Amino acid sequence: MFARIHGNVIATIAFVLWGLLPLYFQFLPQADTNELIAMRIIFSVPLMLLILKCLKIPNLSFTQAMKNKQSLCLCFIAGILNCISLYAFTWAITNDQVLAASLGYFINPLFSIAFGVLFLKDRLTWAQKAAVVFAICGIAYQVHYYGELPWLSLVMGSFFALYGLTKKYIKFDSLTSMSVEVTLLMPFALGYVLFGYLDQSSTVLAGNMTTFWLYAGAAPVTLLPLVFFALAVERTTLTMIGLTQYIEPSLQFILAVFIFGEVLDQVKIVSFGFIWIGLILCTVEALVFSRMALRRA
Template sequence: MFARVNGNVIATIAFVLWGLLPLYFQFTPQADTNELIAMRIIFSVPLMLLILKCLKIPSLTFSNAMKNKRSLCLCFIAGILNCVSLYAFTWAITNDQVLAASLGYFINPLFSIAFGVLFLKDRLTWAQKAAVILAVCGIGYQVYFYGELPWLSLVMGSFFALYGLIKKYIQFDSLTSMSVEVTLLMPFALGYLVFGFMDGSSTVLAGDMTTFWLYAGAAPVTLLPLVFFALAVERTTLTMIGLTQYIEPSLQFVLAVFIFGEVLDQVKVVSFGFIWIGLILCTVEALVFSRVSMRRA
């Protein structure tokens, strides 16, 4: 179905969907984040199996992944890391902290750069070095004035970058590994919901059907961007992925300020400003390198 679709278009769709996620979660204000994540995991399993079938990815690939101990361990770790990042993101956008979510995904590429240097022996370009320094300055500025670290943003950005790092060591395709991740976590999610139902603390199982389906809907609205992203990676360059990536936090920033009315004070403006300058430098450098590579080719 997506074979003839341009990879840049698919990447744009993925990041637009990610950027608009706060609009969905506004229907679940002050949601029980634990149950929301549990429902997301449970309903992701049949959804991912359906996606694999629709995209004609052999079920044998999934079966082989489930038999590979190394793959199972890595997928389990990746799933946990993604859940932690998603937990921080979900809590932020259901508790009027969309700006924190935006900041988290603005700094995510910088964490990816740092992990690339630490674990993959990547070498930083001058723009990447400047971006990292500017990001540290931006976060340091917030710490100086607020007296605390922007923990939500840091957890989101760092754990999603670690998730991407672990995925590099998984030998299976992205969609298969995503299916294995949620399958491995499903027993824990089911156990959590059953325990909550038995002791009477469950919000979703004791609530009405509207609440139930809103919680269940967290699966498709968070999985579809990941699926589009996985398809885009196979059809376009990492440079274009990197450039389109900033659509997501930019949309979240606009929603936070102009739709949800979050306060954008002078401290946040300066902090975001440092990070934006660094990202602009990386973007310009990437575009220059891309054009030079095309001319040489």
């Protein structure tokens, strides 16, 4: 089915789903983030196996995986990096900090650019250099007025960029890699939930079935966008991925201001403004390069 759908459409679906995630987590205000992440990991394992089967992708057994210990280790690291970013995101949107989540994903591409330069020897274009400078100005403006760094946003953006960087070195295909990541983390998640049950401190196991399924539902609502994203990367250009990814933080920004009523003060307007200017420059440059490439083809 997905083979017949244009990659740009799949990418749009992925980022729309990501952008609408705060709507789901509003049913879990002040949720226990540790248990939420643990339940997400546990239920992601059977879900990923089902997705692999539906898409007719061969399952990678642990016997085969162990033959490539480097990629197996990198899958574990990638899983942890994704969990840290997801933890910050989940805490933000369950504690009335959706604007912080939006900012985190607006600056994520800039972290990706920086890591590309540092680790992959990429060269910055003039627009990318300007975007990095504008982002630094935006964050510096917040620090100047608030007296502290926007830690939630920085953790979300940087660790998700590190997750993407780590995936560059993994030899498995993207969906198999995701399956391995959650499978390796599942024993730790099960141990945490079991400890909470025995210690009688568990929120999800001590609550009603509605709470249980809302926590379990964190698996499909956070995993499906990643699956669509992985499929889109194989079917469209990185330029289009870069352009469509701003759908996600834009939707979160709109939800934060117009649905959840978060305060958009002058400091946040100026800070977002600096970052938006840089992203607009990168977008325009990417469109120009894309059209030039099409003309040459």
